[in-house]
Amino acid sequence: MATQDSTGHDRKMIAISSGKGGVGKSTVTANIAVAMAEAGLRVGIVDADIYGPSIPGMLGIAADAKPAMTPDQKVVPSEAFGVKVISMAMLSPDDEPAILRGPMVGKYLRMFVQQVDWGALDVLLLDLPPGTGDIQLTLAQAFPLTGAVVVSTPQDVSLKIARRGLRMMEQVNVPILGVVENMSGFTCPSCGEVTHIFHQGGGERIAEDIGVPFLGSVPLDPDVVESGDAGTPLVTAAPDSPAAAAYRQIAETLSGGKITTRGISTPFIWTLTDGSGKPDPSAPTPGGAANLLVALDQSDIGFALTWADGHEQHLTPLDLRLACCCAACRDEITGADLLDASSVPLDIGLTRIWSIGNYALGLAFSDGHSTGIYTFKALREIQGTELEDV
Incomplete structure (x- = not known):
């Protein structure tokens, strides 16, 4: 890259x-x-x-x-x-x-x-x-x-x-x-x-x-x-x-030689309120890595993440907020949840998404929370809707 x-x-x-x-x-x-x-x-x-x-x-x-x-x-x-x-x-x-x-x-x-x-x-x-x-x-x-x-x-x-x-x-x-x-x-x-x-x-x-x-x-x-x-x-x-x-x-x-990770274009700060800063996508490749993000877009239910191996994953802002692993939301030693799920609004939204190096995203939510680091590996493991290659 x-x-x-x-x-x-x-x-x-x-x-x-x-x-x-x-x-x-x-x-x-x-x-x-x-x-x-x-x-x-x-x-x-x-x-x-x-x-x-x-x-x-x-x-x-x-x-x-x-x-x-x-x-x-x-x-x-x-x-x-x-x-x-x-x-x-x-x-x-x-x-x-x-x-x-x-x-x-x-x-x-x-x-x-x-x-x-x-x-x-x-x-x-x-x-x-x-x-x-x-x-x-x-x-x-x-x-x-x-x-x-x-x-x-x-x-x-x-x-x-x-x-x-x-x-x-x-x-x-x-x-x-x-x-x-x-x-x-x-x-x-x-x-x-x-x-x-x-x-x-x-x-x-x-x-x-x-x-x-x-x-x-x-x-x-x-x-x-x-x-x-x-x-x-x-x-x-x-x-x-x-x-x-x-x-x-x-x-x-x-x-x-030409060196490329074939991943999403970084660095970026995507402001959802006006659409500015949206990252340029890359295309999936045969044999691509499962934990390499190549595209990020909005969808009917929230957000669509496309991975280098061709899988498409659909996650809602609520899915992402509840999966936060920061020290305020999850115990760093035991891994126990500290976030009260009932306190998160069902209609919570995302306001900003930004890149963290080549391996993670930062997310800011409408409830003011913005301290979580979502590694690509952790994002891929969130239970959402996955669509096979077509």
């Missing part, structure tokens, strides 16, 4: 993630971004690791390079090697920690994507912190990500944690674009013999097990560390090295 930037230009928004730290995720991000830029693409990086930003240093951006503001109060990103960058490292002194609670982290992430003067971009890479926590969930909910790339080393422990990261992205309907195996074998600079220090082929096996593409292996190279510390990515500092070739191949794969 490609989103549009402020200029109306289609761009891919790709998250680079890892299950654990120390696997070289930021190094992979910096190098594939520069490789894309060298291939002629317009590329940006959001350094989404708020607590441990490292992208500016890897691209040689000075720690005191404070961003300027445009007349319309947008942040001007720094630029190096043809790549635009925004990072927390540009907003605070180099040795000052970012002491922020979750809501403030979310605020900065939204600012980095929405309030930066990116201009026309082909690809915006989001360098995520390791793990499956608040930052990953915030980005998945707030922005329609084209997909995610998971970086791992060949070690069994790293691969097991990477699998959790893959499953987390799947649960929020972020397409997995592929797995990168970093630090895959060490090539002796003297004799050329390859030594597989951390085992061999683990990244390819986990990609095959889960059914996602394997994007490639990046070998260990001392020049990766030296070039990163010097602020010059390896694809520029040692363009003929095996690692640089691997980075360029991964960049070509990510930027060259």
Whole structure:
């Protein structure tokens, strides 16, 4: 799925993630971004690791390079090697920690994507912190990500944690674009013999097990560390090295193919009172996913939801209101209903519907309730009227 930037230009928004730290995720991000830029693409990086930003240093951006503001109060990103960058490292002194609670982290992430003067971009890479926590969930909910790339080393422990990261992205309907195996074998600079220090082929096996593409292996190279510390990515500092070739191949794969989820057009905010903002539909496809929403429309009884596998589901606003799973309507621990069904008006209506990432809808009702998150999986399971393909 490609989103549009402020200029109306289609761009891919790709998250680079890892299950654990120390696997070289930021190094992979910096190098594939520069490789894309060298291939002629317009590329940006959001350094989404708020607590441990490292992208500016890897691209040689000075720690005191404070961003300027445009007349319309947008942040001007720094630029190096043809790549635009925004990072927390540009907003605070180099040795000052970012002491922020979750809501403030979310605020900065939204600012980095929405309030930066990116201009026309082909690809915006989001360098995520390791793990499956608040930052990953915030980005998945707030922005329609084209997909995610998971970086791992060949070690069994790293691969097991990477699998959790893959499953987390799947649960929020972020397409997995592929797995990168970093630090895959060490090539002796003297004799050329390859030594597989951390085992061999683990990244390819986990990609095959889960059914996602394997994007490639990046070998260990001392020049990766030296070039990163010097602020010059390896694809520029040692363009003929095996690692640089691997980075360029991964960049070509990510930027060259057409990536689409075939889902409903997002982001959107559909106001039912005047009909504005209604999302553009997609068509069901043979073998489509059961929990991927491709169309949303009003019907005689309420709303018709069409899923990628061709099923059409009809739900009333009352069905949807009674199925709310927010903390005010259902106990988060026991799952017991807290909502008194008799208190909900039979003629309740919907006033707004909006997208939450690629995996859920937000609904506002005429009784003022608007705090529920309706995942596509939960919507599909609501007992309404289902019509088979015709």
